[in-house]
Every structure is written in structure tokens, then in C-alpha cells.
Amino acid sequence: MKLLLTIVLLAVISIAGTRITFMNRRLPLGFRSILLTGTEYIFIGLALGGSGLDLLDGETRHQLWPFLIFGLAWIGFLFGLQFEFRQLKKIPHRFLRLSAFQSAMTFAVVSGSMVWYLGCVHPDLGSRIVLVSMMLGAIASCTAQSALAIVSRRLKISKAGALELLRFISSIDGIFAIGLFGLVVLIFPPEEGGWMIQATDPWVWLMHIGIFLVSGLVPALIVVLLTRVRFSQMELILFIVGGVMFAGGLAQELAQAPLIAGFLMGVVFANLSRHRLRVMSLVLKAEKSMYIILLIILGAGWSPRFNMLIIIAGFYFLMRVLGKWTGMFAGMKLWCIEPSLANRMGLGLISDGGFSVALLISFHLLYPGWTDRFVTVIILSVFMGEFLAPGLLMKLFGSGGGVLKRNPHSAGRR
């Protein structure tokens, strides 16, 4: 009965949420970024979960696991669909290099600093500190576009090129984040309980890599083969839903991340099939609802404890900002991309967003139990990022970076 009620509630909230979220409302900029960008659903989940009404209790969340697996694979698949290599080749290489560089720099800064910091505050983790630090580094390396979207709607930016660069980097750095995440899972297989893989035999490594790839490759090939002959829209829905379910379930069985399996499936499909755009428009329709439900489930499982974790979250956030800033500064200087803005552009990539939440959920599913505390760290960091990002962007484009004019068509105008 509880499961039934929860499903109804989730369905109603997700349907209503897709209509309310991203609407223009008169709110201060920081709050505008937290509320109505999706982050509020974590609070809704918190209210429904064990810390609140207890509708979404542990048992109910466990029963919703199959849907969680499917949702993660769906999001990963959608993300992967964007990476058609033919289109990527048209992008100037220096932009790609810049994006990779800032991602790698953020990963390095955050991982390195967290190894030291967690070693001081959480020595009980032992050698798992390396796993956690690398995971946090991977999650930190991606960026969301929510703050960019809000600021560009409100304000007429004269440095459009800089804004476009930020948009490009934030849309593409997720691929590096997911790649780093996958690398960490490979080095610290979940079936080893979060300990580093001990194998010295290269065949063991190859087998692990093979299993890692199979979870996305095989479903992709099946769906590509099925879509080779003429098919109707109904059949396409069946292929995609069945394929994503298969990928997610396969990943779960092979102790891999459904998000990565879905991503690999998306990349393979995007590059082997002629129907990328058609599939993408279909998959996009359910994207918002999926994210909302994942955020609610995450919030429901969150037990906020505001102790040392606030400090860890603050430290993590600062290191993330430092990593982004350093990465963009060094990269822009190195490849001579808008060098006059190099000392500020990193501030435009602070927003975390939905993808980092998806990575967080994947992390938590793969290494359950002892990773609960880091859920709080990431969630708090996401809040901080969403709250501060628009203000930092204003500073970026305000002080000498371009003439800032209020957009006369913005709904936020008083």
C-alpha cells in the first residue's frame, strides 16, 4: 500500500515538477538558482523520507531500485547520444583540449586535497580514502548549465563569445567526469568492497575492462541491429526502453554503474545508427521526470547530519572552485583562448547540477553502506554551487569582462 501511494506521489510530483521547474519567477538570483532548478526536489525527498513523513522509507526505496537503475541508465544514454564523433570533429580542438584540461585539473586538485584532508579527519576509512577522494574528484569535474541559463536570460551579455565558451565546456565536461568515474570503478571494483584491485595479471585487467564495456556495448549493438530495418514509433519506444532496461540491468548484474552503461550505449548508438536525432527527441521527453524522481529518491535517503560534514563539504567546494579556476586559467593561457578573461572564467563553472547528482547516486549504489556521509558532502556542495554560481557569473561578466545590461525582456525585471 505504501509503495502504491509513493508511486502515485512520485508520478504527480514529477509531472507537476516538469511544468513548474525552470519557469521564470521573481526571486533573488541565488534563491532562483536553488529553487525551481531541480535542487528543491532533494528537499521534497527529504520531507518524504525517513527524516520526514517516512513515506519513502528504506524498504520502499529498495523496491524502487529497478526504477532507479532504469532512470540512471536512461540519463546516461541521453548524455551519450550527444557524442557523435562526426559532430565533435567539427569543434575546434583547442576547445576540446581546454575542456579536458580543466576537468583533469579539477579532478587532480580535488582528489589530491581530499586524500590529505580525509586522511586527517577520517582515518577510519583506511585505504578507501583514495577511492572516495578520486570519486569526489570525478564528481567535481563536471559542470551544469543552470546558472548560465538563468544569468543569460536575465542579463544581456556583451561578451557572447565567452558565454558560449562556458556553455560549450559545461555541456562537454561531463564526458570526462564519466570517464574518470569509470576509471575509478575499474581500479576499485565494487565486488572488492571498495578496495583497490590486487590483480597484477594483465588478463584480469583486460577482463574487467571487457566486462565494463560489454554492459553498454551489447545493448547498443542490439538496438542498432533492430533499428536497421524500417520501424514505427511504437517499435522505437520498445527498442529504446527495452535496450536501456537491459543495459541498466546488465550493469547491475556485473557490478558496474548503470549510468556508465547507459552512456556507453548512447555513444555507440549515436555513432553507429542513422536515427540519433529521432531517438534523442524521444529520450529527451522523459529526461526531466527522470531527474526529478532521482532527486526525490536521493533526498529521501539522505540523513542530514550537520557536523564535521559541513566542514568537509565546504572544503570540497573550495577545492572544486580552485580546481575549476586553475584549470581554466592555465588552459586558456596555454591555448590562447580569450586570455584577458583567463583569471575569471573558472568562476563561471561552479554550478554542479543534475549530472553530478546522478554520479553521486551511482557512487552510492556501487559502494553502499559506508558512503552515506559523502552523500551529504556532495548535496551541500551542490546547494552552495547553485546558490553562489549566478553571483560569480555576474562578477565575471560585470567587472571589465563586458558591458552588463539588464535584459528588457527578462521576467525578473521589476
Add this chain to the structure above:
Amino acid sequence: MSLFLLAGAFMAVMHLGQGTRDGNLSPTLILGFLLLGAYCVGFLTWRLGFPWITGYIIAGLLMGPHVFGWIPLNALNDLRFLNSLALAFIAFSAGGELRLNCIRDRFKSILFLTTGVALVVFLGVSMTIYFLTPHLLFSQGWNPATRLLVSAIFGVIAVARSPSSTIAIICETRAKGSYTDTSLSVTVATDVLIIMLFAVVVSIGETALFQGKALRFGFFFQLLLEIGSAFLLGFLLAKAIVFLIRNLKVEFPVVIAGMGFLVIKFSHLLGEYLQEAYRIGLDLEPLLICMAAGFTVQNFSKHGEQFLAEMESVSLPIYVSFFAFTGATIDLKTLESAWLLGLVLVVSRAILMFVGANVSGRLAGDDRRIYANVWMAFITQAGVSLGLLTEVVRRFPEFGLEIQSILISAITINQVIGPVLFKMGLKRVGEIPKM
């Protein structure tokens, strides 16, 4: 090629897999495998000239716990909610496919066929079973009252058909015409009739003929009240559906499927609540509610065709999973133990359907092309028949299990041959458009 890849990956994962936290195979994996695998097998059967749903059923049977065992029994139990979801969805579609103008045009034919075929099959099968029971091992020692009740139960279940299979074949073949309309209308109308007939037989069996209790005539009023309440709730549900059609674009089909699922769950809960709180024995039939809702939307709102189009847009995954699931639940051991009696039942039922349809059609003055072939549309049996059987086993444990295996084997055979015959009938009357 896809099928081999799919099967290979699944078998590899069964050897390598970690399983979910409770050690079982991931339901997401099983469902994905079921959807894609059943589709591939359906494609193969279509290429051989058989209906797609035959392929889905065969795929489910092969993948299920009784053949290759790729989908274990506990996984099937976890996926049982799919059955309810699909049945509700199909019930909505069945109601939505009934257009008043078509029914009005063919009202006499539909009425005669519904009542005529039901009467002939019920009486014919009941008499056949009644005369067979003294010669069967499991029924030795039964008194005449028990034999009569069992015969009547066989008769009722023999009348039951499968609106889901009928709709699936019609959607698959895009058939249109008076034969198609008549087949669907009669099948859906029979579903309503069967609920009443079953309730009458069971009630009489539980009272005067079997358990020695006095027959309560108030029960007929209760039955009418239940059917009336189902129609009323269906009407109210239709109002909600119309609201949703106007306000939801993308999520509408998923929401409707979910709504139907909730109707099934809540109707049982409501009945239990009314019994416990107010001592009111109201057993609402959820499929009737969904059918009534679909019918109301189609015929009493401006959104009938849109409703059907939206439902059709997501119908394929639902039909595939439903029929594959049905196939996976076929127990071959049961079939093996009672196939001969099951076959006798199948053959006698088919003959009686033929006779009943021809006689009723002639009396109604119908087109010969229709009444000579319409019996082929009535052979399939699936969820409704199995649901009635489950109810029989629950209410009459004294003989329920003995007759269960015979009925399941008959229903299974009809499940496989029924769609093939219906498609043949559609081809014969020329109502399948050329692709």
C-alpha cells in the same frame, strides 16, 4: 542476430552476475530481456505467417522457468504487477474500441452472437463434461450435485474469451470492417456477460447445490449493484481521463496505464474496506470499470480518437511484456499431465463456437461471410479465463486443484492457436489491408 546477441549476453551474465542484494537476478535486466527477446521472436513468427503475439507467447514460454529457466519463478512473481498494469491498459483500449455508431449498426448481430454463442457453448461444454466425469479417475466418487457444479464451471470458463488478444491482433494487422467490429464487440460484451454468469454459477454452487445453504435472491440485486457501480466509477474515471488528455501531452499514456493499475489495486482494497467497516459485500470488477471508462471517453467526449491514438503509441511494450509474461507462466508439466482432456475440451469448444456462431448469425440475418468465420475470433483464451479459474480454486478447494490442470491445459492450447485462427479469419474475410 539481435536475438543471438541478446541470448548470449543474458546467459553470460547469469554465469558472471552478482545478482541484486537479495541474490536474485535484476528485475530491470529480466524485463529488458523479455521485451527485446519477445519482440525478436515475434518478428520471426510474423515472417512465418503467424501473428506477432504467438511469438511473444512462445518467447515467454522458452525464456520462462519451465523451459530454459532464464527467467526464474521468483522473478515472475516480482513482475506480476505488469500483468495488472497491462490488463487495465487493455481494458481501457477495449472499451475505447467500442464505437456506438458501429454497435448500433450491428446491434442485432452482436446481441444474437453474444447470447447465442454463450448459451450454446455453456450448455454444450457443461453437458460434455457432465457425461465425461463418471469415466474420469479424479472425479470418481463425486455426487451428482458436484458433477453438475463442475460441469457448469467448465461451461462458464469455456465461454470466456480474450479481449487482449483480439485487440492485439486487430492492432497488429490494422484490420478494419464489420467482421472486425463484430468480433471485438462480441468479445467485450461476452466479458461483461461472463462476470454475471460466473457469479450466478458460483453463488448457486456455494448455496443450494453444494454447501447446503439457502439461495439468497438478494445476491442478484447485489450483482446488479456491483455492475452498476462499476459503470458509474468508469464514467467518473472517464472524466478524469478527459481532463488528463487536455492537460498532459507527453506523459498521458504512461499516466493512463498507471491509473488503470491503481483502479485494479484500489477496487480490491475498497471492497475489503466496505466489508470490514460497513459489512457491505461490494465486489467491484476493475476491468469493467476500465472498459466503461474507455467506452465513455470514446463515445461521450470529443477526445475518443485522440485517446486511442495516445494509448496505441505506447501499446507495443505493454502487449509484448503482457503476452511474454503469459507465456512464461505456462507450466508444461501441467500441460503434460492433462493435455488429452484439455484437447477434448478445446475441440468440443471450437465445434460449439462454430455451431453457435452459425445458428445465431442466421437467426440475426447477418452476412454469411461474417457468421461463417466469426467463431475463429472467439477461440483465444487468456487472462480472464485464468482469473476465473483462480477464483474457482480459491472458492472450491475440494475439487479446484483437480480441474485446474485440465482447464489450464485447454486455456494454454487456446492461447497459442487462438490468435492464429483469428488472423486466418481476418484474412478470409479480406479485412486485413495490404501493406
